[in-house]
Amino acid sequence: MSTSSPPRDGEEFVAALRGLSHRYWGTHPFHHRMHAGELSEHELRVWAANRWYYQCVLPQKDAAIISNCPVPEVRRGWLDRIVYHDGAADRDHASGRERWLRLCEAVGLDRTEVLDERHVVPGVRFAVDAYVTFARTRPWIEAVASGLTEMFSGHLMRRRVGDMLANYEWIRREDLAYFTNRIEAVAGEGKSTLDIVVRYCVTREQQDRAIDALSFKCDVLWSMLDAIERAAAKE
């Protein structure tokens, strides 16, 4: 076990976390095909309806982190994430949820079939549920570390907007509001999250667990896309 090793210095720790970028779903074959314009409308619909299930649970995942975190400053800073996805009480239209629903409509789904989750396949459900369970049951700092995929997402989403507009002529820029908005939200490339992880993971063991948490999250996303790819190929 590595528990007897000295902790990595900050730079080394961050490098180890960043070193997981190749595990991020940006390199998944389904995403490659998406960006290349090779997905059928059916495949895009399966993707959008299934990823909805993931989008849906993000506020609950973030609330689990707040629930488990005894540090008021961290809780205060994390709260915006819930508002980002759920919207504020007086402006539902501005939520991440709503932007994802618009994308679903753009690819030809109606709201009802998205909201009732009829298209969500078991593999996606299991992976996403595992993520929420992780956030609810593991130490809060590991759950925070699992969200460090935001270090990798900005680059992918910037490419996505360009590639989807170029390769799917029926998709308009406003349909991609989820991504254009999200690009701004992760513009810091996870800097503030990384700062929290570096600050609170001070032993080698805590650092190892943070790396494992990020690795786990990469597995969650990758498995989702595996299940989506398989489901989409069926029809």
Place this chain on the structure above:
Amino acid sequence: MSTSSPPRDGEEFVAALRGLSHRYWGTHPFHHRMHAGELSEHELRVWAANRWYYQCVLPQKDAAIISNCPVPEVRRGWLDRIVYHDGAADRDHASGRERWLRLCEAVGLDRTEVLDERHVVPGVRFAVDAYVTFARTRPWIEAVASGLTEMFSGHLMRRRVGDMLANYEWIRREDLAYFTNRIEAVAGEGKSTLDIVVRYCVTREQQDRAIDALSFKCDVLWSMLDAIERAAAKE
């Protein structure tokens, strides 16, 4: 078992919940003595330092409810409670936490001894932890129902401010900002919480569980005060 009984109508259900008011800690002997001006400074300090532990976990309890709740509208409405206790990222001074700390200082505690929880006795810790565990592990609507003690708290706190100002001459109105502020926050006497509970507890069994949840919460608060009373009597 009552699961085969028909559900209560709304009015009857609300009456059953309100019927628990005699179990609320407003009638606890320690509170009676507090209001009568009979507590020593030492007793007030034990009370304030122990109740701090309760105040501290409220944002985490509320985040657990949000984490477990799949209804976006409820989540959006509930979020303000976290902000109420923790404060927003840019205004720590306005938080319920901070107002409680000020009260602690007013009764002669310094911040360090409150924050490090050295005065928190096991009985208080167990009761409060049980409340957070309840919110984390029970269906969200039961956790919401457990918060219905806010139906009973406005009356108690209004009396408290008057009685404490009248009976403890060294306590000033601004020291009681936690209560004066909280009186406003619960001015609706739990109406919005009650609306959620009535709306989502539609079967007799769900109603019974909501009543049990409120009863449980009354036990939590009462036990806290029992433990505080015992600890305060020791010196």
